[in-house]
Amino acid sequence: MADVAAGDDGAFRALTQTLYGPALGTAMKVMGSRAEAEDAVQTALVKLWKTADRFDPERAKVSTWFRRIVVNCCIDRKRAMKPVEDIDEIHDAASDEAGPEDATGDMMRDRRVNAAVMELPARQRAAITLFYGDGATMSEIAEALDTTPKAIEGLLARARAELARRLAPLKEELEA
């Protein structure tokens, strides 16, 4: 990372090869689209190159620091986008299709969960991604989202309550 801060192109390319995959996976969860996620990661890479001299190795790992940049780029990009389609319309469209979801209940359930999560605000979705997907602690999520751990607890509680309300019809399938 010190070489990147010194302007070493080769070090930046090597670091990008290490960070790109996990960053794209996180961005896809927050953005809900691979194309949008790639754009967000691209923006994050430019920020990484420009602000490499501000990195403090005693405070966090490079991957954690870059994940923070990626999440913030995703949130900024999501705020600039139009709101997504209403979840009820998504459910109706999916129920009309006579496709593989009729035979595979798991796929149908994943689509409903994904649609419900995509209805959440970008910050709540980022917190869920980091907490459930990366196993990040409240402090790490709070640092990534520029807030306090207490605020992250409230953020996750609200997200879970909203998802529980939206996914209530799935209870029978979950208990089966």
Added chain:
Amino acid sequence: MKTPPDIRAPAPTPEAIDALLTRWATADRHPLIAEHVAIVAAERALASARVADIPEAANDRRWFPAALIGGGMAAAVAGVMFVGGQSPLSPSIPADSVELAAAEPAPVQREAAPQELAFASTSDGVVPGIPPAYIPPSDPMAADIAVSDIAVPDVEIPDMATAAAPAAPTPFGAPRRATDGGTRLAALNEELAAGGFSLDEPNDDLFMVGHVFTPRPEEEMFLP
């Protein structure tokens, strides 16, 4: 399957929600990425960062479209003025301003040197090679200069009344006066309007006046 509106199913337990969210958050976390994708992304990031770091390039991007549009408009205006016979660098007097033209002194021909007089033409008052000096009306020296004082032998100079009088209108508008600072043009044929002027059956004169463009190469093939 949609839930009836009056019978709401109970919400899933927190554990079930946690399981759902964990399943969602951990799925597809490692998308398939081609080997060159990360390298291409790095190169694009380096290029973007370096372009943004060049202030001159950013300034160029800002003013270049405005300069392009402004330069194009200036060239178009200059072209229109050139075709219209006006110099874009010198002011001209409107041709239809009779009052202004009447108060304006006649153009004064400066006294030519002996060697220049050898090339003087006496046909229409124009001396080739000797540009006429224009003295603006506000110049007090203009009133003190008499035509006879500066007249060149055998060179016809129009008097003030002739030069300031507006030209007769024609079907194509008022011709430009010789004193308006523009190019001298011959008066249009006034008989054109009285001699059976018709756009449906144009005579040869009207045809020649109406077509001022040079023939194209393929049209020249049919010329005698």
